[in-house]
Amino acid sequence: MALSLSSFLNPIAILLSIWLVPTVVADTVTFDWDIGWTRANPDGLAERPVIGINGQWPLPLLNITKGDRVIVNMNNKLGNESTSMHFHGMFQNGTSDMDGPVGVTQCDVPPGSSFRLNFTYPDGLRGQLVVHDPENPYLGQYDAEIPLTLSDWYHDEMPGLIAGFISYKNPTGAEPVPKSALMNDTQNLTVAVEPGKTYYVRLSNIGAFAGQYFWIEGHTMRVIEVDGVYTDPAETDMIYITASQRYGFLVTMKADSSANFAMVGSMDTDLFDKVPATLNTNVTGWLVYDDGAPKVAAALLEEFRPFDDMTLRPQDGMEILGDADLTVTLDLSMNNLGDGANYAFFNDITYTRPVVPTLYSALTTGVNANDVAVYGEYTNSYVLQKDEIVDIVLNNADKGKHPFHLHGHNFQAIYRGPDNEGSYNATNETAFPVTPMRRDVLMVRPLGNFVIRFKADNPGVWFFHCHIDWHLITGLAATFIEAPLELQKTLTIPEDHLEACRVFGVPVAGNAAGNTVDVLNLEGQNRAVAPLPAGFTARGIVALVFSCISAFLGMAVIAWYGAAPVSTAELACAKRFVAKHGG
Amino acid sequence: MTVNVFAVPVFFICFRECLECSIVVSVLLAWLKQTIGPERDPVVYKKLVRQIWWGIGLGFGCCIIIGGGMIGAFYGLSKNAFSGAENLWEGAFSLLATVIITIVGAALLRVSKLQDKWRVKLSKSLEKDDGSTKRSCFGSFKLWGQKYSMFLLPFVTVLREGLEAVVFIGGVGLSLPATAFPLAVVCGLAAGVAVGYLIYRGGNSARLQIFLIFSTCVLYLVAAGLFSKAVWNFEINAWNHAVGGDASETGSGPGSYNIHNSVWHVNCCNPQLNGGGGWGVFNAILGWQNSATYGSVISYNLYWVFIMAGFGSMRYFEKNGHWPLMKAKAKAAIVEDEPIESGESSRTGSDLMESSLEMTESKQPRGSTRVRELTA
Numbered sequence: 001m002a003l004s005l006s007s008f009l010n011p012i013a014i015l016l017s018i019w020l021v022p023t024v025v026a027d028t029v030t031f032d033w034d035i036g037w038t039r040a041n042p043d044g045l046a047e048r049p050v051i052g053i054n055g056q057w058p059l060p061l062l063n064i065t066k067g068d069r070v071i072v073n074m075n076n077k078l079g080n081e082s083t084s085m086h087f088h089g090m091f092q093n094g095t096s097d098m099d100g101p102v103g104v105t106q107c108d109v110p111p112g113s114s115f116r117l118n119f120t121y122p123d124g125l126r127g128q129l130v131v132h133d134p135e136n137p138y139l140g141q142y143d144a145e146i147p148l149t150l151s152d153w154y155h156d157e158m159p160g161l162i163a164g165f166i167s168y169k170n171p172t173g174a175e176p177v178p179k180s181a182l183m184n185d186t187q188n189l190t191v192a193v194e195p196g197k198t199y200y201v202r203l204s205n206i207g208a209f210a211g212q213y214f215w216i217e218g219h220t221m222r223v224i225e226v227d228g229v230y231t232d233p234a235e236t237d238m239i240y241i242t243a244s245q246r247y248g249f250l251v252t253m254k255a256d257s258s259a260n261f262a263m264v265g266s267m268d269t270d271l272f273d274k275v276p277a278t279l280n281t282n283v284t285g286w287l288v289y290d291d292g293a294p295k296v297a298a299a300l301l302e303e304f305r306p307f308d309d310m311t312l313r314p315q316d317g318m319e320i321l322g323d324a325d326l327t328v329t330l331d332l333s334m335n336n337l338g339d340g341a342n343y344a345f346f347n348d349i350t351y352t353r354p355v356v357p358t359l360y361s362a363l364t365t366g367v368n369a370n371d372v373a374v375y376g377e378y379t380n381s382y383v384l385q386k387d388e389i390v391d392i393v394l395n396n397a398d399k400g401k402h403p404f405h406l407h408g409h410n411f412q413a414i415y416r417g418p419d420n421e422g423s424y425n426a427t428n429e430t431a432f433p434v435t436p437m438r439r440d441v442l443m444v445r446p447l448g449n450f451v452i453r454f455k456a457d458n459p460g461v462w463f464f465h466c467h468i469d470w471h472l473i474t475g476l477a478a479t480f481i482e483a484p485l486e487l488q489k490t491l492t493i494p495e496d497h498l499e500a501c502r503v504f505g506v507p508v509a510g511n512a513a514g515n516t517v518d519v520l521n522l523e524g525q526n527r528a529v530a531p532l533p534a535g536f537t538a539r540g541i542v543a544l545v546f547s548c549i550s551a552f553l554g555m556a557v558i559a560w561y562g563a564a565p566v567s568t569a570e571l572a573c574a575k576r577f578v579a580k581h582g583g
Numbered sequence: 584m585t586v587n588v589f590a591v592p593v594f595f596i597c598f599r600e601c602l603e604c605s606i607v608v609s610v611l612l613a614w615l616k617q618t619i620g621p622e623r624d625p626v627v628y629k630k631l632v633r634q635i636w637w638g639i640g641l642g643f644g645c646c647i648i649i650g651g652g653m654i655g656a657f658y659g660l661s662k663n664a665f666s667g668a669e670n671l672w673e674g675a676f677s678l679l680a681t682v683i684i685t686i687v688g689a690a691l692l693r694v695s696k697l698q699d700k701w702r703v704k705l706s707k708s709l710e711k712d713d714g715s716t717k718r719s720c721f722g723s724f725k726l727w728g729q730k731y732s733m734f735l736l737p738f739v740t741v742l743r744e745g746l747e748a749v750v751f752i753g754g755v756g757l758s759l760p761a762t763a764f765p766l767a768v769v770c771g772l773a774a775g776v777a778v779g780y781l782i783y784r785g786g787n788s789a790r791l792q793i794f795l796i797f798s799t800c801v802l803y804l805v806a807a808g809l810f811s812k813a814v815w816n817f818e819i820n821a822w823n824h825a826v827g828g829d830a831s832e833t834g835s836g837p838g839s840y841n842i843h844n845s846v847w848h849v850n851c852c853n854p855q856l857n858g859g860g861g862w863g864v865f866n867a868i869l870g871w872q873n874s875a876t877y878g879s880v881i882s883y884n885l886y887w888v889f890i891m892a893g894f895g896s897m898r899y900f901e902k903n904g905h906w907p908l909m910k911a912k913a914k915a916a917i918v919e920d921e922p923i924e925s926g927e928s929s930r931t932g933s934d935l936m937e938s939s940l941e942m943t944e945s946k947q948p949r950g951s952t953r954v955r956e957l958t959a
Contacts, residue, residue, distance in 0.1 A: 567901055
């Protein structure tokens, strides 16, 4: 069953390396991975099947250096599921076909076959990829690194959860509530630290759904990097990290301490449909100064006061890009379609995977690749010209918080509206920041909006979507086709990618409907479920009319019966009766 | 700042519940007056009228007690006795009401044709029986039902409508200030009673036959609506359990109904929401739902088919002496029975027919039925 969601391995990396300097290849790092099922019980509450690499779960931490070339040879040994893989923070410049999202840049990797790249992460196949940067501006300010992941965790496997989620019995679209939170895929983690030292903590949220509040008791964090972009240092006590975001910060240990300090990840329950009383939404770890000292449980907080990432400034001082050549407005809404289930929409269109992966459409439709029509009506596609400055205005008509991720780029986050602000109104806004914060996952506030800006300098097909897995699978996604004509000149799809498509019978050429002859003819494209009927359908009118006719006929019969005289025999008998018994 | 002294949803709830009761009661009263009549047989008349008022009074009293208990439990113990089983209760009550109205409606029509005979019969039924005849348990129950039918129908109707009103008012009332209730309740009840009174007066002045036909039609419309609503309530109950919670919390929109069962759905005109307004009255009289299911539509039509078949058969029986599809047993044999003392079945017209038309010895004798051959 194809469950490829654009999921990720998280690099807390310097993307610039692979992007700006593609020719500097230091090492080639090859990973040979057998993706298969194994079992684990990270929260101690329930053992369950998980997807591991080479029989191991939690997954190994991957360490590479900026400039390395990474080759992943992936064998899908799952047996029952296909898969694919996406790396956050890798711009895949020149290698858009390696980006990973199924239906966008490639097909599923069928079970039993080999492929390079792609898969379904909440079942366990997610982890941290750390890219070390020899040119890190903060090098020398820290003594060691601490890699840390936060995640939500389910006890049930995704196929069952998805079936229950996208269903007419779940018309409000209530997302499945996680069963626990994990830190480094376990609970009660201990990290040994030495007094006086400064550590560079690389924190990633590899969860499927829940954003988390993170803090370390007794210590302040100095944020120096988000999603792989170095920032000017910013001090804070608490970070809010959404699914798929990464934060890098420096923590200086106390000079002298014999106590241990808790670090806590606490899931944001605002989006949880019902919070069962037995659910522990927190996961605690400890910075251990002294093994002999007790590990005291974290103190409860009155309220959460997290850091606002919009206040960050990039360390390289990159100024705001010029005015936008193209502004893409995406209105987010959630609604029910004709099957009774709840779906997510951009501009009233819910993303539906096309017949041909969008990248392959871009490569095989010749000059028409510049015409957005060839990519289908249900893919929320936009064609960007090379080096255009693009603004994405996202208006959130939903009461939930949504973390949006753009593949292939870091964007400048130039505006984020507060809760309930409604749609973005350009005339109301004051000046944008001179050096806006850059990252690749930005959260929009409930009933709020945001504006992000980037330069389309990376030819490829890039997915833009909510990183809450549940919303992604119900279609909260858009596709950016960047400089398709350039792409046609520079990109060739490797044979094993095409082979994976053929195994499933997926065509690899043509428009979104697979039409190679007339690419503007979209007949046969994958459509979303039809909308709910707006009022009376034919069958409703028939039923109502029929019922009225029945009632009239019935009343006619009653009237006929009531008006009919009594037969003479009956009348005679009645008279006899009255006479007999007295009136 | 004006004080809210009139809660419109509460008015409509009270009006439509009272309206259903009024229709039933006023038809009964008018019929009694015309058929039995205080001039013709004051004793029987008074007894039956008293039964009706007892039914109303006890029904009202019971629903106040039960309703008060439910509301008290809700506010005091935070136990919501309504939700969960609310639809089941409504469905069951509606079904019961349908059955009773169906039977009584046919009886009213039937009886009006032979008023004299029925006056006698009724007066006999109201006399104490001497216990000389044996009858089965079921027979006793039937007998009791006959005697007190004038009590039962108003009692069940008032009880059901009253409980519905309490439940609905409890639902909408949470958001309304207490000052808004009294006037709305009084006006709603008064409006319902006014309509009932009009029916009663109309009944007394019009020709009995016309009045009866008209009022029976209305009664059957109400009963058909009730039957449809009963089925609808059971289906909504199942849907609530499937969705895990009260689907009506989502209002009239998607999620409040099961798309697979739906015959029509409009996002407006919901008789359940916020008191229902005019649509609630529409629902009370005719069973209108903004979200109809296959079950509710089919049951509505099947009910009418059943009624048509039933009345058609009754007419056929009257004319031909036997039910359709059954053979005529014998010619010119008339059976006269002493229906009440013998614990005879008194299903609407059937005993009347048996007593007035041909019947043979081969038909099972009932009780101490006496068969007398009448030579043609």
